[in-house]
C-alpha cells in the first residue's frame with residue numbers, strides 16, 4: 212500500500228474577497244485516475260451491537276476492508292463521526308477518530324452532529340489527529356476552528372479537500388458560526404492557489420443542496436455527501452461528480468474519478484456493505500475500542516444532562532414515594548409471574564452485554580436494564596444491582612407504590628408501545644407484538 216501524501220492544512224481568511232476563480236480548463240487536469248474511499252455518519256458505532264443476527268459494520272470490518280486495498284487512494288469522511296454532545300457520546304466519537312487515525316484517514320468534515328459540540332470540544336476532536344476541514348463552520352468569535360481545506364500532494368497531483376455543512380443547522384449552537392455553503396465555497400475557491408488539479412468537497416447537505424452547489428460551481432470536481440438512509444453512486448451533475456454514503460458504520464464507498472485531459476470528469480464506484488467477510492485487523496481498532504471501554508469503566512453517566520444526543524429510550528420518571536424497587540420486590544404476590552419472567556431472556560439481558568464487554572456503555576445499557584436515565588433508575592451493577600436486566604418495572608413503571616397498595620387500582624398495564632421503545636430498527640427488525648408477547652405472556656389464568 213503506498214499512501215504517502217504530503218498534507219498541508221490551510222486556513223483561509225474570512226475577509227478575503229469573493230472573486231470567482233477562473234474555470235480550470237480540463238487540459239490542466241492530471242490524467243491519472245484518482246481513487247477515493249469515503250465514509251460518513253459513523254455515529255460512534257464502534258462495533259455492531261449484535262442485538263439481532265448477522266449485523267454488518269463496525270470499525271474492525273471497516274479497517275479490514277481498507278487493509279485489503281492496494282495502490283494509492285484518498286480516505287475521507289463526510290462528518291457525523293459521533294452522535295451527540297453527552298460525555299459518553301464524545302468518548303465514542305473520540306474512540307472512532309482514534310481508530311480512523313490508525314486507518315490513515317486524510318480528512319473529515321464537520322457534520323451536523325459535530326455542530327452540537329462547543330468550539331473547545333470540536334478542537335479536542337480535531338487534536339486526535341485526523342484533520343477536520345470546514346469552509347463554513349467557525350467559532351462564533353470568528354476564529355478558525357479547523358483548517359478551511361487541506362492540500363494533499365500525491366504523485367505530482369495537488370488535491371484540495373474542503374467541507375461544508377447545511378447552514379439550516381446553525382441555530383443548533385450559538386457558540387458556532389455557520390455560513391451559507393455557497394458563500395463559503397465562493398470564498399474557498401477565491402483563495403485557492405491556481406495549480407490545484409482536483410477539488411473535493413465533503414458535504415453534510417441535502418441532495419438538492421449538493422446538486423445546487425454542483426450547478427453553481429463547475430470548478431468542483433467531486434462532492435461527497437452524507438447519504439441519510441441511502442447511498443448515491445457517482446453521478447454527474449453539470450461538470451461535477453456527486454456521490455453519497457450512509458449507514459452507522461455499515462458502509463464504505465469506493466469511487467474512482469477518471470480525469471482525461473479535454474474530457475469531462477467521469478467516475479465509477481459503489482458503496483460496499485461491510486459484512487463479516489471483512490474481518491477486522493485487531494491491531495488497528497482494538498486499542499481504540501478498549502480505550503473507550505476504559506473511559507466508561509466504573510463511571511455512571513447522567514443521561515438527564517441537558518445536552519443533545521442520540522435518541523435513547525424515555526423511561527417513566529419516578530416520583531416521591533414511588534421509586535424503582537427491582538423485580539424481586541414483586542415475588543411474594545406474583546410468584547408465578549416472577550418465575551415465568553426469570554426463565555425469559557429479559558431477565559438475563561445484562562449477560563448479553565457482558566459477553567461483548569459493553570455492559571457499562573450507556574448506548575447499550577438503555578435497553579438492557581430498568582429505567583436507565585430516569586431519576587431513580589439503573590445506575591450501575593454495583594449501585595443498583597436489582598435494576599440490572601429488563602425487569603417488571605421496565606414495562607410496568609416504578610413499583611414502590613404498588614407494594615404498599617398491593618397494586619389496587621394503580622398498577623400500570625404495559626402495552627405494545629412500551630415494547631417498541633426497545634424492540635425497533637436494527638435492534639429487532641422482526642418484532643411483531645402478538646408473536647413476541649406470546650413468548651413472554653404472563654397473564655394469570657382467571
Ligand code: HEC
Pocket residue numbers: 536537538540541542543544545603604607609610611613614617618619620622623624625
Ligand atoms: C402485596 C402484594 C403485591 C405486591 C408486592 C405486588 N403486587 Fe401487583 N398485584 C397484587 C394484587 C393483589 C393484584 C390484583 C389487583 C387487582 O385486581 O386490583 C396485582 C395486580 C398487578 C398488576 C395488574 C394490574 C391490572 O390492572 O390488571 C400488575 C401489572 C402488577 N400487579 C404489577 C406488580 C409489580 C410490577 C410489582 C412489583 C414492583 C407488584 N405488582 C407487586 C399484589 C401485589
Ligand code: HEC
Pocket residue numbers: 259260261262263264563564566567569572574575576577578579632633634635638639
Ligand atoms: C434500542 C434498544 C437496544 C439497544 C440500544 C441495544 N440493544 Fe441489544 N437487544 C435489544 C433487543 C430488543 C434485543 C432482543 C432482540 C431479539 O428479539 O432477538 C437485544 C439483544 C441483544 C443481544 C442478544 C443477542 C442474542 O441473540 O443472544 C446482545 C448480545 C445485545 N443485544 C447487545 C447489545 C449491545 C452490545 C448494545 C450496544 C452496542 C445493545 N445491545 C444495544 C435492544 C437493544
Ligand code: HEC
Pocket residue numbers: 538541545548549550552557601602603604605606607624625626627651653654655656
Ligand atoms: C417486557 C415487558 C414486561 C415485563 C418485563 C413484565 N411485564 Fe407484566 N405485563 C406486560 C404486559 C404487556 C402485560 C399484559 C397487558 C395486557 O394484558 O394487555 C402484563 C401483564 C401483567 C400482569 C397482569 C396479568 C393478568 O393476569 O392480567 C401482572 C400481574 C404483571 N404483568 C406483573 C408483572 C411482574 C410481577 C413482572 C416481573 C416479574 C412483569 N409483569 C414483567 C409486560 C411486562
Ligand code: HEC
Pocket residue numbers: 556557559560561562563564577578579580601605606625626627629630631632633634644647648650651
Ligand atoms: C427496556 C427495553 C425492553 C422493553 C421495554 C421490552 N423488551 Fe423485550 N427484550 C429486550 C432485550 C434487551 C432483549 C434481549 C435480552 C437478551 O437476550 O439479552 C429482549 C428480548 C425479548 C424477547 C426474547 C426474544 C426471543 O427471540 O426469544 C421477547 C419475546 C421480548 N423481548 C418481548 C418483548 C415484549 C412483548 C415487550 C413489550 C411487552 C418487550 N419485550 C419489552 C428489551 C426490552
